[in-house]
Amino acid sequence: MTPAFSDHESGEPLGAGVAPAGHRLPASTRLGRVRLQVADLDRSLAWYERVLGLRTVARDDDGARLAAHGSDEPLVVLHERPGATPVPPRGRWGLFHVALLLPDRASLGAFLRHLGAEGERAGASDHLVSEALYLADPDGLGIEVYADRPREAWRVEGREIVMATRPLDAHDLARAAHDAVWAGMPAGTTVGHVHLHVGDLGEADATYHRALGFDRVAWSYPGALFLAAGGYHHHLGLNTWADGGPAGPDDARLLDWEIVLPSAEGVAAADASLRAAAYEVETLPDGIRATDPWGTAVRIVAEA
Numbered sequence: 001m002t003p004a005f006s007d008h009e010s011g012e013p014l015g016a017g018v019a020p021a022g023h024r025l026p027a028s029t030r031l032g033r034v035r036l037q038v039a040d041l042d043r044s045l046a047w048y049e050r051v052l053g054l055r056t057v058a059r060d061d062d063g064a065r066l067a068a069h070g071s072d073e074p075l076v077v078l079h080e081r082p083g084a085t086p087v088p089p090r091g092r093w094g095l096f097h098v099a100l101l102l103p104d105r106a107s108l109g110a111f112l113r114h115l116g117a118e119g120e121r122a123g124a125s126d127h128l129v130s131e132a133l134y135l136a137d138p139d140g141l142g143i144e145v146y147a148d149r150p151r152e153a154w155r156v157e158g159r160e161i162v163m164a165t166r167p168l169d170a171h172d173l174a175r176a177a178h179d180a181v182w183a184g185m186p187a188g189t190t191v192g193h194v195h196l197h198v199g200d201l202g203e204a205d206a207t208y209h210r211a212l213g214f215d216r217v218a219w220s221y222p223g224a225l226f227l228a229a230g231g232y233h234h235h236l237g238l239n240t241w242a243d244g245g246p247a248g249p250d251d252a253r254l255l256d257w258e259i260v261l262p263s264a265e266g267v268a269a270a271d272a273s274l275r276a277a278a279y280e281v282e283t284l285p286d287g288i289r290a291t292d293p294w295g296t297a298v299r300i301v302a303e304a
Contacts, residue, residue, distance in 0.1 A: 016156040016231060017215040023273035025213040025259075026266055027230035031191040032258030032301065033065075033074040034098045038139050039252055041080035047138050048076065051120055052100070052145070053111075053184030070187025075100065084252045087140030092244030093197050093294040095254035096237065097134065097142030100185065101192025105131070108147040109177030112170060124168035129154050129161060129233040131168055139252035146192065154233060160218045161233050163226065194257045195237030197244075198294050201225050204238040207292050211277035213270060235259075246295040256289065256297035264302045271300075 038044040045064055048054045054066035054076060065074035076098070087095075102108050108131060115122050115133070123134035132146035155162040198204040205225060209216050214227035217234055223241055226234035247253035261267055271288045274281050282289040287301030 016154075016159055016161050017217040017228065018159060019215050020210050020213050022210070023213040023269055024215070025229040025270070026262055028262045029229035029235065030260050031194065031235055032260045032299075033077050034191060034194065034257045035063075035077040035079060035255040036095075036098075036137075036141055037079050037081050037084055037251070037253050037255050038137070038141075039081065039084040039086070040138070041078060043138050044078050048078070051115070051118060051135065052143065053114070053182060055184065068185035068187060068189035069183070075185075075189065075191055079255060081250060081252075083250075084139065085248075085250055086252050087136075087142075088244055090244065091197050091242035092247050092251070092253075093199060093242060094247040094296050095141055096195040096197050096239060096241070097144045098191060098254070098257070099132070099144035099146055099193045099195065101190050102145065102147045103186060103188035105147045105173070105176045106178065106180055107186050108133070108145065109173045109175065110180040110182040111145055112174050113177055114182035124170060126166040126168045127163050127233075128166070129163055131173060133168075141252055141254075142195075144195075148192075148233075151231075160220060161226075163218055163221065163233060191257075193235050193237060194254075195239070196254075196292075196294075196296055197242035198238050198240060198292070198296075200293075201238060201240060203293055206277070207279070208236060208238065211274050211279060212290075212298075213273060254296060256299050258299045258301060261300065261302055267300055267302050 045056055048066055056064050057067045057072045058065045063077055063079040066076045067074050125132050130146045130148045132144050135143045137143055208214050208227055217228045218226040224239040227236045228234045267287050271281055274290050279290050287299055289297055289299045291297045
């Protein structure tokens with residue numbers, strides 16, 4: 001059952017979203033790389049390069065780092081756990097999907113055509129704020145590739161950014177590519193959001209909204225909650241749709257995801273807020289790492 005979240009927790013006037021009562025993440029917050037555990041590194045690299053069009057920019061005993069064209073900043077880091085158990089059909093706590101945000105709709109249209117040429121099947125949805133294609137990697141880990149609609153086209157009702165799941169007009173999206181040919185993930189591609197399976201939305205709200213400091217931006221979607229910084233439609237999705245329990249060390253899974261803040265002072269403020277809420281926080285050379293109640297870890301670092 002979806003909790004009836006309040007839409008006026010903070011007295012601060014906002015066009016959309018609800019600010020936490022205490023610590024709040026900066027508006028310029030963005031997401032960094034995600035680390036995934038896979039069963040067969042060679043198999044996964046072949047899929048991520050051929051299907052998604054990512055580039056392997058480094059490979060060593062610790063795994064492989066993949067980036068978009070035009071940048072060596074990793075978006076996805078793959079670590080091998082030989083024989084790791086694939087994700088079950090109804091999921092387990094942890095990753096629902098990692099979402100790669102393309103710079104424009106034409107790129108998404110070219111990617112759609114590319115999937116057709118490769119014979120790859122994908123789910124497709126129009127979320128009003130964005131258009132999205134959904135795939136599963138060889139281990140069943142969810143991947144979304146999407147493009148945003150202009151912010152001026154987003155609707156706000158009662159401080160919630162209006163999102164939905166509607167059929168995608170694939171023909172219109174393909175036409176948006178014009179004569180563009182997919183040549184891999186284009187420059188400007190980022191990790192737009194991460195969507196997690198959790199065990200309880202109220203507890204997830206306490207973790208990621210009240211303690212970590214994301215704004216609550218949509219809370220009426222059945223079984224889901226969406227959080228963001230800076231008025232975005234969501235940097236983090238949370239849902240209770242999985243049937244499984246926590247991912248284990250021998251499972252294909254999300255090892256951790258990354259939040260990038262504009263300064264070390266912002267990292268210190270997030271650290272203090274999490275500790276004040278009784279979450280365990282590990283200090284790292286370049287930031288901090290905390291784990292949510294369902295075993296999903298997040299790293300918080302400052303811009304390099």
